[in-house]
Amino acid sequence: xxxxxxxxxxxxxxxxxxxxxxxxxxxxxxxxxxxxxxxxxxxxxxxxxxxxxxxxxxxxxxxxxxxxxxxxxxxxxxxxxxxxxxxxxxxxxxxxxxxxxxxxxxxxxxxxxxxxxxxxxxxxxxxxxxxxxxxxxxxxxxxxxxxxxxxxxxxxxxxxxxxxxxxxxxxxxxxxxxxxxxxxxxxxxxxxxxxxxxxxxxxxxxxxxxxxxxxxxxxxxxxxxxxxxxxxxxxxxxxxxxxxxxxxxxxxxxxxxxxxxxxxxxxxxxxxxxxxxxxxxxxxxxxxxxxxxxxxxxxxxxxxxxxxxxxxxxxxxxxxxxxxxxxxxxxxxxxxxxxxxxxxxxxxxxxxxxxxxxxxxxxxxxxxxxxxxxxxxxxxxxxxxxxxxxxxxxxxxxxxxxxxxxxxxxxxxxxxxxxxxxxxxxxxxxxxxxxxxxxxxxxxxx
Amino acid sequence: xxxxxxxxxxxxxxxxxxxxxxxxxxxxxxxxxxxxxxxxxxxxxxxxxxxxxxxxxxxxxxxxxxxxxxxxxxxxxxxxxxxxxxxxxxxxxxxxxxxxxxxxxxxxxxxxxxxxxxxxxxxxxxxxxxxxxxxxxxxxxxxxxxxxxxxxxxxxxxxxxxxxxxxxxxxxxxxxxxxxxxxxxxxxxxxxxxxxxxxxxxxxxxxxxxxx
Numbered sequence: 028x029x030x031x032x033x034x035x036x037x038x039x040x041x042x043x044x045x046x047x048x049x050x051x052x053x054x055x056x057x058x059x060x061x062x063x064x065x066x067x068x069x070x071x072x073x074x075x076x077x078x079x080x081x082x083x084x085x086x087x088x089x090x091x092x093x094x095x096x097x098x099x100x101x102x103x104x105x106x107x108x109x110x111x112x113x114x115x116x117x118x119x120x121x122x123x124x125x126x127x128x129x130x131x132x133x134x135x136x137x138x139x140x141x142x143x144x145x146x147x148x149x150x151x152x153x154x155x156x157x158x159x160x161x162x163x164x165x166x167x168x169x170x171x172x173x174x175x176x177x178x179x180x181x182x183x184x185x186x187x188x189x190x191x192x193x194x195x196x197x198x199x200x201x202x203x204x205x206x207x208x209x210x211x212x213x214x215x216x217x218x219x220x221x222x223x224x225x226x227x228x229x230x231x232x233x234x235x236x237x238x239x240x241x242x243x244x245x246x247x248x249x250x251x252x253x254x255x256x257x258x259x260x261x262x263x264x265x266x267x268x269x270x271x272x273x274x275x276x277x278x279x280x281x282x283x284x285x286x287x288x289x290x291x292x293x294x295x296x297x298x299x300x301x302x303x304x305x306x307x308x309x310x311x312x313x314x315x316x317x318x319x320x321x322x323x324x325x326x327x328x329x330x331x332x333x334x335x336x337x338x339x340x341x342x343x344x345x346x347x348x349x350x351x352x353x354x355x356x357x358x359x360x361x362x363x364x365x366x367x368x369x370x371x372x373x374x375x376x377x378x379x380x381x382x383x384x385x386x387x388x389x390x391x392x393x394x395x396x397x398x399x400x401x402x403x404x405x406x407x408x409x410x411x412x413x414x415x416x417x418x419x420x421x422x423x424x425x426x427x428x429x430x431x432x433x434x435x436x437x438x439x440x441x442x443x444x445x446x447x448x449x450x451x452x453x454x455x456x457x458x459x460x461x462x463x464x465x466x467x468x469x470x471x472x473x
Numbered sequence: 474x475x476x477x478x479x480x481x482x483x484x485x486x487x488x489x490x491x492x493x494x495x496x497x498x499x500x501x502x503x504x505x506x507x508x509x510x511x512x513x514x515x516x517x518x519x520x521x522x523x524x525x526x527x528x529x530x531x532x533x534x535x536x537x538x539x540x541x542x543x544x545x546x547x548x549x550x551x552x553x554x555x556x557x558x559x560x561x562x563x564x565x566x567x568x569x570x571x572x573x574x575x576x577x578x579x580x581x582x583x584x585x586x587x588x589x590x591x592x593x594x595x596x597x598x599x600x601x602x603x604x605x606x607x608x609x610x611x612x613x614x615x616x617x618x619x620x621x622x623x624x625x626x627x628x629x630x631x632x633x634x635x636x637x638x639x640x641x642x643x644x645x646x647x648x649x650x651x652x653x654x655x656x657x658x659x660x661x662x663x664x665x666x667x668x669x670x671x672x673x674x675x676x677x678x679x680x681x682x683x684x685x
Contacts, residue, residue, distance in 0.1 A: 176531075226488050231578075232495040234514060264476075363569070435494070442487030445480045452477035471549075471579055 029080055034093055038385050041094040042392045045101020046400070052109045052255060052420050056102040057356025058431060060095050061241060064360040067091055085366070089378060092361045093385040096344060099357045100151075100389035103340045104397040107143040107333065111136055112404050113420060114258035115267055125258070126325035126332075134270045136408060140401030141277045142287075142326055144394060146333030149291035150298060151390040153334075154341040155383075161299055161342065162370060166349040172303055180472040182304055187465060190314055191216045196455035212455055219449050219459040223253070224466020226446055231467065236433040243431040245439055246463075251424055252443025253460045257451045259424075260444070263417050272405040287330050293320050294331040298338025302346060302354055306468035309335045310458035341386060345370075348379045500563055505542035508573045511566040518544060518575055519561045519586065522554050523609060535560070535583075538605075544573060550580035555677055556659070557589030557610035590657050590677075596629040596636060599660060603669050606660045610678070613671065617652045627656060627671070637663075637670040638680070645673065645680050653683035 048056050063070070071087045078084075107127075115128035124132075130139040154161065165171045175182055194216040197208035230245040237243065279287060297312035297319075312335035317328060343354040344361070348370040353359040361382070368376040375383075428436045450457045500515035508518070520537030527533050533548040537560060546562045547569070554560055561584045564577035577583055589610040596615055599606055618626035618635060625648060628635035638656055640646065648654065657679045658671035673680060 222484055222488070226484075226491070229488055229491045229495055232498075232515065233491065234498045438487075438491065438494070442484065442491055445483040445487055448476065448480040449484060452480055 030082065030086060033077075033082070033086075033090055034381060034384060035388070037090045037094040038097045038388045039392070041097020041385065042101040042389050042396070044094075045098045045389070045393065046105050046396065048098060049102045049105025049107075049397075050109055050400070052113060052259075052424060055247070055356070056095075056099045058241075058243060058247070058427075059098050060357040060360035061243065063091055063095060064363060065241060067364055088364045089381055092365045092378070093381055095357050095360055096382045096385040097389040099340050099344075099355075100386050101393045101396075103337050104144055104147055104390070104393035105400065106336075107140055107147070107397060108401050108404055109420075111139045111143070111401070112408050113417060114262045115269065126328045129325055130329075131272075131408075132267065132270065134273045136272045137274045137401055137405035138277055138326075139329055140405070141398065142329045143333035144397050144401070145287070146291055146294060146330035147337035148390055148394045149288075149330075150295040150334035150337035151341055151386065153291060153295040154299070154338050154345075155387060157295075158345065158383075161345060162349055165299075165303065165346065167371065172346075172350045175303060179304070180469065183306065183465060183469050183472065186304065186307060186311060186315070187220065187462075187469070189318060190311060190456075190458060190461075191220060193314060193318055194455055194459075196453070198453060198455075215449075215453055216455045216459045219446070219455065220462035221466070222449075223446055223460045223462035226442065227463035227467050228470075230439050233435055233439065235435050237431050238433055239430050241431055243436075245432070245436070248428045248432050248436040248440035249443045249463055251428055252440035253447035253463065254457060255424055255447075256421060256440065256444045257447035257457075259417050259421050260448070261451050263414060263421075266414060269409045269411075269413055271409045274402055274405050283326075286324075286327055289320065290316075290327045290330040291334045294334025295338040297331075298335040299342045301335065302339050302342040303350075305354070306461070306464035308458065308461050308464075309339055310456070311461060312339065314456075314458060337390075344382050344386065345379070348376055505537070505539050505544045508544055508566055508575070512568065512573075513565065515563065515565055516575065517561060517563045518546070519559070520544075521609065522556055522558045522560055522589075525554060525556065527551055533580075535562075537562070544575060546575045546577060546583070548577045548580050548583055552580045552583045554583065554585060555589055555610055556608065557592070557606075558585050559587040559589075559592065560584065561586050593655075596627070596634040597631075599636070599669070600634045603660070603662075607662055607669075609660055610675075611658065611660045611671070613656045613658070614683075615654060615656070617648045617650050617654060620648060620650065624670075627654065637668070639670060639672045639674070640680060641673070648680075648682070655681040655683065657681075 044059060048059055067088065070091060071084055074087050077087065111127040111131055115131050127139040130136060163169060191213060194213050196212040198211035198215055199208045201207060230249055233245055235245055293316040297316035301307040301312040309332060313332045316331045316335065343358050347353055347358045347362060348367060351367055351369055353362045365378050368378065370376055370379060428440050447460060450459060500517050502517040502519065503511060505518060505520060520539035522535055523538045523543065524536035525533060531551055533551050535546040535548065535554065536543055537546060562575055562577050563582040564575040567574060567576050590612050592612055593614055594611050596613060615627035615629050618628050623642060624637050624639045626635045627638050638658060656671055658673045659675065661670060661672055663670050
């Protein structure tokens with residue numbers, strides 16, 4: 028009974044931490060996992076009084092993993108709030124506007140949060156229902172992972188071509204009409220992909236030195252620079268006026284319900300797929316899902332992207348036990364803390380059961396909490412000094428990058444910001460920046 | 474100039490700057506006994522392969538030894554190394570389950586400096602420090618002494634040391650007493666007879682007659 032109570036307590040603590048990591052831009056669950064991995068010895072020592080109640084050292088390590096899983100789950104939900112309410116550009120002047128920012132500028136920020144949170148929760152439920160199917164397809168007897176691994180180079184090349192050739196941005200520097208702007212858009216997408224890849228190859232050889240002794244990989248400042256700071260800077264430059272937000276009960280008509288369900292299902296499947304393919308991201312998953320569906324409605328894009336994100340977070344934990352491979356910072360930490368028993372037959376390994384409890388309970392709590400917090404943000408966002416908040420956020424991200432990666436990390440973030448500004452300024456998709464991971468991985472498989 | 478053009482210029486200039494910084498901070502070759510000082514840093518280690526196995530998911534874990542210190546190297550992918558090869562690996566020092574290891578994220582960063590067949594070890598050296606070579610592939614030069622059905626004795630030029638060489642008479646030989654041979658074999662301890670011997674059971678093993 029005590030072990031169950033401890034699991035519930037650690038899930039609750041994880042959800043609360045996930046609210047903090049989700050709401051503070053730049054603070055990622057991977058950093059929290061890294062901190063807890065390095066502190067695991069001290070945590071076990073601090074909780075050693077539990078030994079008197081029959082709780083073993085191994086179980087305390089399981090509790091840390093439960094906590095990390097709950098943080099990761101809660102982060103997925105709460106991360107939606109700042110990405111909706113922060114960094115929105117003035118729509119008139121910006122070429123590339125994220126769907127959630129577009130709704131925010133229409134006074135529908137809460138609706139954007141609601142759609143994303145619903146998409147995330149739907150994906151968790153879908154993955155839970157399909158958990159055995161996922162396990163049998165990815166692991167034995169169908170061995171999808173082993174099959175894909177054999178042709179990974181071609182899979183990655185196909186995903187790259189799909190990402191670049193489906194670019195819809197138009198670059199009108201020479202001509203405004205005809206096919207030329209579309210071709211230039213695709214060529215510029217390829218340019219961003221390649222330049223990001225070269226950047227990725229260069230930074231992996233750079234030495235990073237954390238002043239607090241918690242070195243993060245070079246990817247941390249690179250991704251913060253590519254995907255975080257450009258949005259915030261653009262918002263700062265364009266100085267948008269956030270309209271008063273409408274907060275009302277969101278109702279789906281029959282068509283919207285059907286479409287949303289389809290978005291959750293395709294997003295979840297794409298999320299599971301991109302968790303298997305190294306170097307791909309949630310945005311790649313969204314492109315795959317939207318291409319398969321042939322849908323480009325911004326509300327459905329929000330649901331799909333959220334579903335891909337949540338399905339990714341869910342399936343990387345499952346895959347840790349099915350293919351014994353860690354695909355995220357959080358699962359790397361879990362892999363080092365707890366014994367990984369391969370899920371080879373019908374019965375699920377006990378440690379995976381604990382993590383599933385953390386994910387499901389964490390998702391349920393996070394669903395209600397993120398809607399509540401989203402409502403509070405929506406109520407007050409139009410009255411807040413928006414530029415000041417964006418400036419504080421930028422400063423906070425910069426401090427985090429310095430703490431985890433030192434001066435070299437700041438240089439990496441600066442260069443990454445310029446690369447991240449390319450898609451924002453030229454009006455093409457930001458996901459082309461994922462070349463940072465995909466090109467080094469393609470070269471690895473060559 | 475507009476930000477959209479400036480971002481192209483600064484992206485390219487920034488990558489060039491980072492490339493320049495990366496050339497200034499190339500990893501250094503370290504001794505295996507000081508590996509713990511380099512946690513989280515890129516290093517180069519060198520040593521003789523004493524153990525190697527491939528995991529279920531095609532990663533390779535290699536143990537190397539140098540100056541009586543050893544360390545594990547975790548390689549993403551499978552390399553062509555053999556026991557006894559002298560190799561160089563470039564990767565990041567990490568602690569894994571209480572042990573230090575060098576994590577190499579691409580098999581291309583594991584270089585074979587010298588194949589074990591190209592490192593000739595005198596019988597005297599094997600006799601004086603056998604534990605250093607136990608279970609390794611070695612290349613030994615010597616002269617055939619007494620020949621039996623499946624093994625023969627090999628002695629050194631000073632006739633000071635000799636060792637049993639186990640061979641397959643159907644695929645190797647025939648040999649004659651006094652013949653000079655280059656033996657590529659595994660140096661193993663024969664616990665039943667309490668002695669060391671050279672075994673030529675693997676495809677990589679061979680016996681060459683000098684002058685052929």
